[in-house]
Amino acid sequence: MENDGNTSLNKGAWSADEDATLAQYVALHGPKRWKCVAIKSGLFIFTHTYLVQMVEMGVVAGLNRCGKSCRLRWLNYLRPDVKRGNFSDAEEDLILRLHRLIGNRWSLIAKRIPGRTDNEIKNYWNAHLRKKEKLMEKLPAISLAAMKENLWSEEASNGTESQETEDIGGGNEDGDDDESFDVSASELNWVKSFLELEEDV
DNA sequence: AAATGCGCCAACCGCGTGCGC
DNA sequence: AGCGCACGCGGTTGGCGCATT
Secondary structure, eight states, X not given: OOOOOOTTOOOXXXXXXXXXXXXXXXXXXXXXXXXXXXXXXXXXXXXXXXXXXXXXXXXXXXXOOOXXXXXXXXXXXXXXXXXXXXXXXXXXXXXXXXXXXXXXXXXXXXXXXXXXXXXXXXXXXXXXXXXXXXXXXHOGGGOHXXXXXXXXXXXXXXXXOOOOSOOOOTTOTTOTTGGGGOSSTHHHHHHHHHHHHHHHO
């Protein structure tokens, strides 16, 4: 198990200075080598020569966080493409659908929703959507299966394809998987392609 | 106005996995 | 093949702010 092995590292909320320091590190070296970022009050804990260079440059002095903490802070907050603010209805719907299909695979779900992190989605689920989902489960007559049946029969009677599903998923610019969110037998195929997409990422 | 409860979110922790040696 | 390191993931917790009493 990973233990960054230091009892005197900073914990808790990040300061603006720490954020700036971390951002500088990432700007210079990219979002990797998190272990290298772990620095103990001026005495650098390093495993890589990059850090020695950074010491010489005076770039990251003062940051006293474990690598794991640095990585998390970057991924969930400092990353430029992180979208802040409320989830849209479309995003919420997508999370619900994906969760039904693949469960608590937050990182997979996050990759499907541009700008959202796994942690953010997980929090949002626990805070908002779990209740919603439980409520749905408690409505005996409106089980998921029944909903699917209803949708099926509606589609059959309409004789139309269900292209109404909002498309906010990442990588959909080319319209590669508009059919993905149909509640239909092809759902399984979509899951399959979804997972295949994962392998490409 | 103060005390308490509750919800939300950022961050931490433990475990699993991949990769290099 | 085995070991250790580094990273990624999901569950959990701590603290803050808002609502209610």
